[in-house]
Amino acid sequence: MPKISDARKAERREQILAGAARCFAEHGYEGATVAKLEREIGLSRGAIFNYFASKEDLFLELAARDTKRVSEVFLDRGLEGVLHEILEFDPSWLSVYLELVRRARTDPAFRTRLESRETEFVLANRARVEEAQRAGEIRDDLDPKSLGIFVNLVLHGLMVQRATGEDPPPVGLVLGLLEDAIGGARRRTPSRTPA
Amino acid sequence: MPKISDARKAERREQILAGAARCFAEHGYEGATVAKLEREIGLSRGAIFNYFASKEDLFLELAARDTKRVSEVFLDRGLEGVLHEILEFDPSWLSVYLELVRRARTDPAFRTRLESRETEFVLANRARVEEAQRAGEIRDDLDPKSLGIFVNLVLHGLMVQRATGEDPPPVGLVLGLLEDAIGGARRRTPSRTPA
Incomplete structure (x- = not known):
């Protein structure tokens, strides 16, 4: 698997946060299931939780x-x-x-x-x-x-x-x-x- | 079935509202399922919804x-x-x-x-x-x-x-x-x- 550059990592982090913000806003915190987060962010749960340990971490960063x-x-x-x-x-x-x-x-x-x-x-x-x-x-x-x-x-x-x-x-x-x-x-x- | 007096009806209404208030406070509005409302109020869903048309009506009255x-x-x-x-x-x-x-x-x-x-x-x-x-x-x-x-x-x-x-x-x-x-x-x- 090719190594992801730091710039690419930072970009992906922003993509995840922006998608999570949209998902929380639309469905509420409880309503934002992992499946919905995946859909809104456009990445798998594996990729998302590689950057943020939990849904709580996503909210706290935002x-x-x-x-x-x-x-x-x-x-x-x-x-x-x-x-x-x-x-x-x-x-x-x-x-x-x-x-x-x-x-x-x-x-x-x-x-x-x-x-x-x-x-x-x-x-x-x-x-x-x-x-x-x-x-x-x-x-x-x-x-x-x-x-x-x-x-x-x-x-x-x-x-x-x-x-x-x-x-x-x-x-x-x-x-x-x-x-x-x-x-x-x-x-x-x-x-x-x-x- | 014996007819329930007006006083008994008013009393039951208060019992329902008090239980619903406790249930909402403890579990949140979404978390207060009909099963939990039944348990907290001590009456069946049939009896509860005979007095209030819906969970929303319970909240609005409170x-x-x-x-x-x-x-x-x-x-x-x-x-x-x-x-x-x-x-x-x-x-x-x-x-x-x-x-x-x-x-x-x-x-x-x-x-x-x-x-x-x-x-x-x-x-x-x-x-x-x-x-x-x-x-x-x-x-x-x-x-x-x-x-x-x-x-x-x-x-x-x-x-x-x-x-x-x-x-x-x-x-x-x-x-x-x-x-x-x-x-x-x-x-x-x-x-x-x-x-």
């Missing part, structure tokens, strides 16, 4: 990429960028996350793996929040962790809303209210300032 | 009761009450909702049934919000619908957080930030007021 991308958007474009990013996610893919919430609660090994992939980004995001506090962009009477809890509630709510297929709320509305909650000295959206 | 209860809490004790109420929900039951998000998006008939049970409460809640605006308790530069969108993002985020089994955030933190976002003239949590 989730890690999402986390990385959203964190980069946050560092680069702030909360507004993140809100736009979430609105651009495929609702079918977002519902895969919601489907796995039960598993994150009941399967500690899965939970640990999921969280371990987030740690570095949580730290980077928190450093950015501290920087914004020092710059007076956001309030500093609450610690970054507390502010993060609240912002994450809104972001997760947005995920649910999108996954349910509802019309997206205006980014400006959500951003304005979020800024009124966590913003610095500058207060309230302009509409409230007396003329 | 969901309608949640909606009614949360709406009553809101009218009676405001947002703080609702936050406490959500934190008291069984995380396993909350994840049933998240599991059905995909279905709400892809099955229009299910979605319509789900939404039709919420309409009266949405209207009652909105009237309460208008009242709070007139009383100056919350900001009035945004309409009740917009404020509701934001509050619902936070509440749905809280559902996800609880269903994932994470430690609950302090109610005071979430309430304080929510009030800073939607509050009236009174601004910011006390910690920010200079001594």
Whole structure:
């Protein structure tokens, strides 16, 4: 059997991930059987599981990429960028996350793996929040962790809303209210300032 | 066969709903097979489906009761009450909702049934919000619908957080930030007021 080059391996890895993402989005995580994964990816189970040890590994790699991308958007474009990013996610893919919430609660090994992939980004995001506090962009009477809890509630709510297929709320509305909650000295959206 | 009294019928209906709730919470909606429902409820499928036409009807009745209860809490004790109420929900039951998000998006008939049970409460809640605006308790530069969108993002985020089994955030933190976002003239949590 001819040896596959590294470039070819990387390409195949991407093919597998892209097909798995489509398959999970279409059928849900539980619904994405090995047979369906083979069909969507266009490779045999032997080839697929040569690259990823399990279906769980496929999901975790896709989730890690999402986390990385959203964190980069946050560092680069702030909360507004993140809100736009979430609105651009495929609702079918977002519902895969919601489907796995039960598993994150009941399967500690899965939970640990999921969280371990987030740690570095949580730290980077928190450093950015501290920087914004020092710059007076956001309030500093609450610690970054507390502010993060609240912002994450809104972001997760947005995920649910999108996954349910509802019309997206205006980014400006959500951003304005979020800024009124966590913003610095500058207060309230302009509409409230007396003329 | 002896005729069952109305009181006995009502009692049996409650028995069925309570068993179905336990079964959905433990196995998930998809995982709650008819055989498992029979075991948990303690009645045959014939008896169960004599009271509720389908598994979907069982879920919708349970969901309608949640909606009614949360709406009553809101009218009676405001947002703080609702936050406490959500934190008291069984995380396993909350994840049933998240599991059905995909279905709400892809099955229009299910979605319509789900939404039709919420309409009266949405209207009652909105009237309460208008009242709070007139009383100056919350900001009035945004309409009740917009404020509701934001509050619902936070509440749905809280559902996800609880269903994932994470430690609950302090109610005071979430309430304080929510009030800073939607509050009236009174601004910011006390910690920010200079001594």
